[in-house]
Amino acid sequence: MGLRLNCVRSPSTPATTLSLFPMDTAAFDRERHVAFLEMMLERLPEDYESQEINRLTLAYFAISGLAVLDALDQVNREQLISWVLSFQEEPGNEADSKNAEFYGFGGSMSSKLLKNDRKVLYYNCSHLASTYCALAILKLIGYSLSSINFEPILTSMRGLQQPDGSFIPIHIGAEADLRFVYCAAAICFMLNNWTGMDKARAKEYIMKCQSYDGGFGLVPGAESHGGATYCAVAALHLMGFLRSDCLYESSQPCIIDIPLLLHWSLQRQSFNGGFQGRANKASDTCYAFWVGGVLKIIGGYQLLNREALRSFLLSCQSKYGGFKKFPENIYPDLYHSLYGFLALSLLEEPGLKPLLVELGIPVFSEAGI
Ligand SMILES: [Zn+2]
Known part of the structure; x- marks a missing residue:
């Protein structure tokens, strides 16, 4: 049941009917x-x-x-x-x-x-x-x-x-970590009202989470991770502390180390075209969005190998519909399906709607708040 x-x-x-037909994985x-x-x-x-x-x-x-x-x-x-x-x-x-x-x-x-x-x-x-x-x-x-x-x-x-700016x-x-700082920022952004959080304290916390290698850990001092890095960069962008395409912004100093972040993010693209969440891990569908989203926000997306990424993502499609975490898996799951679609949208795959990358959702019809 x-x-x-x-x-x-x-x-x-x-979908059970469709899965009876062979799928063109290209x-x-x-x-x-x-x-x-x-x-x-x-x-x-x-x-x-x-x-x-x-x-x-x-x-x-x-x-x-x-x-x-x-x-x-x-x-x-x-x-x-x-x-x-x-x-x-x-x-x-x-x-x-x-x-x-x-x-x-x-x-x-x-x-x-x-x-x-x-x-x-x-x-x-x-x-x-x-x-x-x-x-x-x-x-x-x-x-x-x-x-x-x-x-x-x-x-x-x-x-x-x-008190340190994080959220439970x-x-x-x-536990308090970057995921919930991001959720709080996204909630305030969607409600168009920032009275729900102290932005300055949240910013200080996020800045402390940037690691020596340029990525962000979930808490200060933790290993850099693709999901945490997205939460940090997207939250700073939603709060107005990080401009889009800041990679090319030389007139104002940035509050985080952008060149190191760019380097860490690009290093996450693996030999098979997919993205890994951490160094020395296997490529996984969802990080094509989490790390790809970071590159999109800071203006470095054109530096990745798009063709290789697309073919990795397509190899993760399931014959039952949806996306698998790894190409060798049999069954899809809802989480990796969504982030597979979002990752392909970043690649401007025909038939997919463009994204509001920092919110992690497709551009919505403006109904106002
Ligand atoms: Zn994943």
Whole structure:
């Protein structure tokens, strides 16, 4: 029994039918990928059951994937909006709003405990990553974020910021690192309101995470990593501390070491054309976006071997639709599928929508906030 996302109608074109046809691995098979994502929105394979707590994030992977494939027309917009909004946690009264809890979006209904009479116990599991995913989905389908009660999100988010500028993702305590600084910056950017964080302190924290080799670790002193480097560069860009194409900006000193960052990022392209997340690791589909996105933001994307990257990515397409982490894998997964699509969009693959690279989503229709 697989996991149901319950946010769209049944797909009209089953991917299982398409997977019966051989796939040309030298071409991007858009139709197969659309069918795969629609099937995933209807029911996920049982391997995903352990990720039930991240239901909203899984939906984000599928919805954002359909958006970059320009195939959101199969999604029931109204049903999706009310499903996403059902995850929002709001303070019940004035006292709640001062209880130091974070009021954003929870990842799943199972994070709430149910009483025997089926009434929901108040158990707030709002998480920065789920909140980012919820707002991104709403943005992608053109829902105006001014329609939601966003003040409690921003006010309570400040309580998650630590004295060193980092963020914990949830008020009951958790690790603090660059991922959640990025989520906080993306949330403020999407809501067009920066009262949710102290930007100056966040900037100081990010700068401390740049390693001696030019990449960024998740925390100060940690090994450079592709995902952490994207979070750092994209967050600085969203906060207005790093201009696009800063590689060519000589009039103003940059707050981070750009030449070293460029060198580290280009070194991540491996002999097989793909990108690795860290030195001496295998190429993996997702880093074509995480590291490629960094190169795009700073203005160094044209320096990578695009042809080799494209052929690596196409070799990671699955015959079931979607992308695999490594070419030798058999099955695709939702996470690597989305970042495979985003990486090919950076390469300007025909049929894919352009990206707002720093938000990690396709350019959305401007509904305002
Ligand atoms: Zn990966």
